[in-house]
Amino acid sequence: MSTVLKKESAGYLAELLDNVAEQWRTEFERFVETGDADKDFLAYLDENEVAQQAVEAAFNHQASKFAGLASELEKRRQDQGSVTETQNCRSFLFRVNQGCRRSSKVALQAPSAQRAEVVANSTAALAGVTAS
DSSP: OOHHHHHHIIIIIHHHHTTSOGGGHHHHHHHHHHSOOOHHHHHHHHHOHHHHHHHHHHHHHHHHHHHHHHHHHHHHHHHHTOHHHHHHHHHHHHHHHHHHHHHHHHHHHSOHHHHHHHHHHHHHHHHHHHHO
């Protein structure tokens, strides 16, 4: 589990897990952390709107953490007087945030048979954002 999710698993993630059938909770955590999931879990997501909403809420939470990080970095950069670096950092984190949101929406709307491919492609596209 990522450091961010470990620190917050007692909070937001625990609340979201209440919306996921107990047998799928470990797979849910893996999916929201990595985008990887087995076919059976994707089939469960395809059938369960409440679990889909939990996935979307997890992705939105992660995106908001990126936005918070961008704000903190911007504040620190402004304190150091580097406006150009702040703008570049803010722009980068904004693109990552938007990429996370788009990826989660596309993945949740994709047919279950294609969801893993959509997540993989979105992850690759997001990695391309980080390279620019």
